[in-house]
Amino acid sequence: MKLIHKFKSLNYDKRNNKKISFLILHYTALPSIADSIKYLCDKKNKVSCHYIISQNGKIYNLVDEKYRAWHAGQSAWLLEKDLNSASIGIELDFSTNNNNNKFSKLLIESLISLLIYLKKKYKINKKNILGHSDIAPYRKIDPGEKFPWKKLYNLDLSYNPKKVSLIESEKIRIWFRKNKIYSNKSKILIMLNFIGYDITKSINNNSSYKSLISNYKSHYIQKSNTKYSNTKLFNFIEKHFCSLLLTRPKN
Numbered sequence: 001m002k003l004i005h006k007f008k009s010l011n012y013d014k015r016n017n018k019k020i021s022f023l024i025l026h027y028t029a030l031p032s033i034a035d036s037i038k039y040l041c042d043k044k045n046k047v048s049c050h051y052i053i054s055q056n057g058k059i060y061n062l063v064d065e066k067y068r069a070w071h072a073g074q075s076a077w078l079l080e081k082d083l084n085s086a087s088i089g090i091e092l093d094f095s096t097n098n099n100n101n102k103f104s105k106l107l108i109e110s111l112i113s114l115l116i117y118l119k120k121k122y123k124i125n126k127k128n129i130l131g132h133s134d135i136a137p138y139r140k141i142d143p144g145e146k147f148p149w150k151k152l153y154n155l156d157l158s159y160n161p162k163k164v165s166l167i168e169s170e171k172i173r174i175w176f177r178k179n180k181i182y183s184n185k186s187k188i189l190i191m192l193n194f195i196g197y198d199i200t201k202s203i204n205n206n207s208s209y210k211s212l213i214s215n216y217k218s219h220y221i222q223k224s225n226t227k228y229s230n231t232k233l234f235n236f237i238e239k240h241f242c243s244l245l246l247t248r249p250k251n
């Protein structure tokens, strides 16, 4: 894997002694790699990332891994609120409105090599390889539903919920009943919160709830269209929740 060090961004600071435990994926939403590098290296924009990958698969290192790049913004996952300090940010040269509106084979191949390298180097749990839309679901939609998450989980580079037994899902249903949680929305929010999503904005705001659901679908189901029924969605989230519940170590 070849890394290009020709361009550097000054938009970074210290990691606050935080361990690198997340890899966060983005798309640039700009027309070209040249525009994106220029933007990410311009001091006045106050944004950056560690790596950016071009449509032809070139990997540019803009910020040294040991520093805190500014790609996540206000975001959260489980108890982590400072994702910039705890992650490596990877931008992909992609924009839905321009000619770079496909995740090219070369781009994805380079991304896979980079993820394999970083996952091994920092012993990153595949559950922590996430999109910007996962950690900031009310503000961001990247890397979007076209991003090939399936390819990543086939290579053990992303989490894909396993099938759970009927007994396990029945246990969850009993637990909800016991705790008097009846509406599907409340159940979904509890489960998404357990998975890692910040649900605070969704509780009393329907359009925020919709953003959360649409971002969940774009990562795990990859269908943000309405053809996917609510029952199917509920069952999928339940499967995701159960499979995590069965594997997460108890403190």
Ligand SMILES: [Zn+2]
Residues within 6 Å of the ligand: 025, 026, 027, 071, 132, 140, 142
């Ligand atoms: Zn982003």
